[in-house]
Amino acid sequence: MPMNTANITRSHYFSLYQLVSWTLLYCGLMATLYNTPMFTNLEFFFAAALVGCSACYSQLIRLGYKRWAKEQLFILQLVYFAVQCALGASLSSLVLVMIVILASSMEILDPIAPNQLGYVVKHVFWGNAINMLLALVLWSAIYISIVNVRMKQAATQALASSQLETLIQQLNPHFLFNMLNNIRALILEDPHKAREALAQLSDMLRYSLHQFKFNKVPFQEELLVVEEYLSLCKIQFEQRLQYQFEIEEEVRSTLIPRMLLQLCVENAIKHGISQLPEGGTIKISASRIQNQLRLSISNPIPQTAQVQGITENQNNGVGLRNIRDRLKLLYPKAAKNQKADFDLDIDRNNQIAIVNISLPLEHIDEKIGQNECV
Numbered sequence: 001m002p003m004n005t006a007n008i009t010r011s012h013y014f015s016l017y018q019l020v021s022w023t024l025l026y027c028g029l030m031a032t033l034y035n036t037p038m039f040t041n042l043e044f045f046f047a048a049a050l051v052g053c054s055a056c057y058s059q060l061i062r063l064g065y066k067r068w069a070k071e072q073l074f075i076l077q078l079v080y081f082a083v084q085c086a087l088g089a090s091l092s093s094l095v096l097v098m099i100v101i102l103a104s105s106m107e108i109l110d111p112i113a114p115n116q117l118g119y120v121v122k123h124v125f126w127g128n129a130i131n132m133l134l135a136l137v138l139w140s141a142i143y144i145s146i147v148n149v150r151m152k153q154a155a156t157q158a159l160a161s162s163q164l165e166t167l168i169q170q171l172n173p174h175f176l177f178n179m180l181n182n183i184r185a186l187i188l189e190d191p192h193k194a195r196e197a198l199a200q201l202s203d204m205l206r207y208s209l210h211q212f213k214f215n216k217v218p219f220q221e222e223l224l225v226v227e228e229y230l231s232l233c234k235i236q237f238e239q240r241l242q243y244q245f246e247i248e249e250e251v252r253s254t255l256i257p258r259m260l261l262q263l264c265v266e267n268a269i270k271h272g273i274s275q276l277p278e279g280g281t282i283k284i285s286a287s288r289i290q291n292q293l294r295l296s297i298s299n300p301i302p303q304t305a306q307v308q309g310i311t312e313n314q315n316n317g318v319g320l321r322n323i324r325d326r327l328k329l330l331y332p333k334a335a336k337n338q339k340a341d342f343d344l345d346i347d348r349n350n351q352i353a354i355v356n357i358s359l360p361l362e363h364i365d366e367k368i369g370q371n372e373c374v
Helices: 003-034 042-069 074-105 114-169 171-187 191-212 219-240 260-271 318-330
Strands: 216-218 241-247 255-257 280-289 292-300 341-347 352-360
Touching: 003 042, 003 114, 042 074, 042 114, 074 114, 171 191, 171 219, 191 219, 216 219, 219 241, 219 255, 219 260, 219 280, 255 260, 255 318, 260 280, 260 292, 260 318, 260 352, 318 341, 318 352
Parallel strands: 241 280
Antiparallel strands: 216 255, 280 292, 292 352, 341 352
16 A cells, blocks of 8 residues: 555544544533533533543644654653643643633623632532543553554564565576576577577566566566566477466456566476476466466476475475465465465376465456555
8 A cells, every 4th residue: 555545544544533532422421411410501512622622632642642752662652641641631621611710701601609719610620630531541542552553563564575575586586597597508509599588588677677666466467477488498498398378368467476477487497397308398277266366387397306496395495485485475364365375286196296376366456556565
């Protein structure tokens, strides 16, 4: 979510919190006063003035906290709120006292005898000051809790974002190293094909350089880059490398993590096709199953080799381990509609490795203009 949109949303939530909390206090106060023998219609106005002043002062407490106390120690924050709550309650009650005296002088209320003025001021001030002090303390406790929860969420998101950026930065060297090796092998054998390869590599690098802007891209965009990659690799492997696509049209506009499919295909070539003298076929399929995008990448593997980099317990395989970590960050399992599954099946009888990935179905129009970073 863009920063300005997030700020507007938080402002709306706070305004709603203010409106609901102080309205409930006003209603509760009026329900209490309504049953007293001394209740008059003026009590509606007096209560509104008292609660309104406290509500306005709570806004000042919030602004002061954000400006001066937010970065202080927690104990100092408590002191700040305690002092502000006392000042706010006193100020609200003092405003009410002034209103009562003014109403009395204007004969809206019964006149106050000079010898009773101190008693009336004391009675009106202290009773309402204690009530508003309790209200502001409760408001402050809820506000502090909300702020702390937001700070923890922000810290968690910042950590996840940092981890995600670290994982993304691992892709460039891994990807570039393999490509440069392929082109180096072509320079002396076929300079023309080497130039074509460099042009394709340039297009692919341009794509990978945009990965810091959005972490998710349309499936069709990722697929085009994969086709360029396979075309580039086919220059080296020639007939040893074949590939097939089985893509449903409706999933082409869905979003997937950038470089996800690219890494799977790169891994299939590195640990499958390149290890087989006769080569083989990489099959890529994508379909919609209910609210999930199902991806499947299969490739032949050596029957007796250990297939480094794709086994579940292999720690040195950068590609698929990177994919697992990115999926955990981009699709937290805590969110039921944001689950992502990664499964690797090695069929040694048929000498095939199959990577199956399930992603929540997200369309471009649902995420347009939004940075998909966690």
